[in-house]
Amino acid sequence: MLTFEGQKLQGVDDICSKINQLPFDKCHHLISTIDAQPSSFAGGVVVFVSGSLRLTCEEHPLRFSQMFHLIPTSQGSFYVQNDIFRLNYG
Amino acid sequence: MLTFEGQKLQGVDDICSKINQLPFDKCHHLISTIDAQPSSFAGGVVVFVSGSLRLTCEEHPLRFSQMFHLIPTSQGSFYVQNDIFRLNYG
Numbered sequence: 001m002l003t004f005e006g007q008k009l010q011g012v013d014d015i016c017s018k019i020n021q022l023p024f025d026k027c028h029h030l031i032s033t034i035d036a037q038p039s040s041f042a043g044g045v046v047v048f049v050s051g052s053l054r055l056t057c058e059e060h061p062l063r064f065s066q067m068f069h070l071i072p073t074s075q076g077s078f079y080v081q082n083d084i085f086r087l088n089y090g
Numbered sequence: 091m092l093t094f095e096g097q098k099l100q101g102v103d104d105i106c107s108k109i110n111q112l113p114f115d116k117c118h119h120l121i122s123t124i125d126a127q128p129s130s131f132a133g134g135v136v137v138f139v140s141g142s143l144r145l146t147c148e149e150h151p152l153r154f155s156q157m158f159h160l161i162p163t164s165q166g167s168f169y170v171q172n173d174i175f176r177l178n179y180g
Binding site: 001003006008032033035037039040041044046048050063065067069071081082084086088089 | 091093096122123125127129130131134136138140153155157159161171172174176178179
């Protein structure tokens with residue numbers, strides 16, 4: 001599930017639809033910090049990222065913070081159980 | 091466990107020691123946003139908070155973002171499994 005600037009979305013279809021509707025084509029992520037901890041779920045990881053987004057339509061970068069909760073799959077990869085995104089306003 | 095500005099701390103003693111060593115006595119939290127989602131752990135909640143800290147020794151508020159992973163106890167409350175804190179630099 002994804003909470004994007006307070007909007008709650010659940011499931012692959014709704015999340016993809018939201019991302020595809022964002023009003024820009026290209027977005028460059030500049031990562032400033034990455035923190036990670038093991039979660040209570042065996043093999044799970046919580047990740048906290050902060051950084052800037054550079055959009056072709058915006059002169060100034062936008063600061064953001066985002067957290068993910070990654071859960072391992074039986075195929076040796078992870079899926080995103082929780083994703084919360086916020087722009088950081090000054 | 092707590093990751094505070096990139097410093098990793100684990101266990102009640104280490105976390106309390108870190109908090110007690112912070113170089114100010116009073117800190118007022120002004121919360122701007124709170125987002126929460128159920129986590130994969132039954133009854134668990136991931137919480138993402140952003141806001142400002144006002145310290146008596148600082149003229150300007152400090153913007154921060156923080157995430158918690160709360161796990162339910164058998165007594166009907168929660169404990170903090172994961173806590174990641176970052177100041178937001180402009």
